[in-house]
Amino acid sequence: xxxxxxxxxxxxxxxxxxxxxxxxxxxxxxxxxxxxxxxxxxxxxxxxxxxxxxxxxxxxxxxxxxxxxxxxxxxxxxxxxxxxxxxxxxxxxxxxxxxxxxxxxxxxxxxxxxxxxxxxxxxxxxxxxxxxxxxxxxxxxxxxxxxxxxxxxxxxxxxxxxxxxxxxxxxxxxxxxxxxxxxxx
Amino acid sequence: xxxxxxxxxxxxxxxxxxxxxxxxxxxxxxxxxxxxxxxxxxxxxxxxxxxxxxxxxxxxxxxxxxxxxxxxxxxxxxxxxxxxxxxxxxxxxxxxxxxxxxxxxxxxxxxxxxxxxxxxxxxxxxxxxxxxxxxxxxxxxxxxxxxxxxxxxxxxxxxxxxxxxxxxxxxxxxxxxxxxxxxxxxxxxxxxxxxxxxxxxxxxx
Numbered sequence: 001x002x003x004x005x006x007x008x009x010x011x012x013x014x015x016x017x018x019x020x021x022x023x024x025x026x027x028x029x030x031x032x033x034x035x036x037x038x039x040x041x042x043x044x045x046x047x048x049x050x051x052x053x054x055x056x057x058x059x060x061x062x063x064x065x066x067x068x069x070x071x072x073x074x075x076x077x078x079x080x081x082x083x084x085x086x087x088x089x090x091x092x093x094x095x096x097x098x099x100x101x102x103x104x105x106x107x108x109x110x111x112x113x114x115x116x117x118x119x120x121x122x123x124x125x126x127x128x129x130x131x132x133x134x135x136x137x138x139x140x141x142x143x144x145x146x147x148x149x150x151x152x153x154x155x156x157x158x159x160x161x162x163x164x165x166x167x168x169x170x171x172x173x174x175x176x177x178x179x180x181x182x183x184x185x
Numbered sequence: 186x187x188x189x190x191x192x193x194x195x196x197x198x199x200x201x202x203x204x205x206x207x208x209x210x211x212x213x214x215x216x217x218x219x220x221x222x223x224x225x226x227x228x229x230x231x232x233x234x235x236x237x238x239x240x241x242x243x244x245x246x247x248x249x250x251x252x253x254x255x256x257x258x259x260x261x262x263x264x265x266x267x268x269x270x271x272x273x274x275x276x277x278x279x280x281x282x283x284x285x286x287x288x289x290x291x292x293x294x295x296x297x298x299x300x301x302x303x304x305x306x307x308x309x310x311x312x313x314x315x316x317x318x319x320x321x322x323x324x325x326x327x328x329x330x331x332x333x334x335x336x337x338x339x340x341x342x343x344x345x346x347x348x349x350x351x352x353x354x355x356x357x358x359x360x361x362x363x364x365x366x367x368x369x370x371x372x373x374x375x376x377x378x379x380x381x382x383x384x385x386x387x388x389x390x
Contacts (some may be wrong), residue, residue: 063250083256098322105356106349111345126362
């Protein structure tokens with residue numbers, strides 16, 4: 001009545017290791033466990049990458065469109081011209097500020113030199129040229145001349161002070177020359 | 186009917202029979218690592234790299250976009266400010282001419298000279314050839330003005346100060362005079378000034 005199981009009841013531990021059925025069973029087991037998990041992980045990574053790229057590409061494309069639109073606005077002739085004009089004006093204003101604050105005015109220097117010449121000395125000619133000053137003087141007053149020479153030589157703002165004195169009758173003809181030190185200018 | 190104890194034994198036998206040996210197990214563990222490493226090298230790393238690159242590209246584009254936006258808004262603001270101060274900017278073309286037209290300078294010189302009781306006898310403009318100009322400028326270039334005026338010595342310093350106070354920021358480069366007087370008792374002075382102009386003729390356009 002009851003059929004006996006056809007499979008032999010044996011516990012055989014001595015079967016060959018690389019038996020085909022074992023390999024298949026192992027492969028199936030690997031595919032269904034570790035392989036499955038690997039596949040899931042890969043799928044997750046692929047999906048994340050896909051959506052990330054999807055959104056990032058969209059954002060990148062939008063930005064490219066925006067940049068192109070802005071460039072076309074800036075390439076418009078009016079804007080281009082305005083841009084150049086404002087650049088020029090900015091440079092000009094910068095230069096104006098530089099010359100306004102950076103340059104030394106010489107009128108006060110000339111005024112100081114002229115006011116330092118004693119009244120007893122008669123100026124025959126005066127020349128101021130950059131940093132060199134030449135003065136031709138006449139005077140009968142040697143002391144005044146000597147004082148003037150001392151004052152120039154003792155002034156640290158001046159250098160290379162030269163006095164050339166000739167006697168013409170009662171008067172002394174004097175050629176004075178000196179340099180104005182650049183640091184004081 | 187099979188006994189429950191004997192069927193349990195049969196299942197256990199099947200399980201042991203079907204279970205891979207330790208060697209096969211090691212092969213599959215190795216394969217797992219190999220696949221994992223291959224996936225990492227050929228799938229995950231390039232994907233992550235691509236995403237990083239796109240992200241970098243987006244950041245670059247964001248920066249460019251922002252700077253362009255700033256430029257456009259700055260230009261718009263400058264446009265408004267320029268319109269507000271158009272007259273002042275127009276004056277710059279006269280103060281620092283690009284075309285060599287020193288008409289404002291000439292009219293100012295004339296006014297300053299007359300105001301100080303001097304007479305303008307001659308004036309000329311020439312290329313600046315001295316080496317005393319040390320200020321760094323990008324647009325403004327020095328230009329030389331030679332002039333001769335006659336008047337009283339007593340007003341000379343005031344004249345020089347007024348000349349240097351003109352809005353073109355001129356600088357006195359040289360001054361010389363002698364002791365000779367003309368019929369009206371005036372002394373003749375030679376003056377040299379440094380003024381500025383813009384070299385580019387289309388600068389203000």
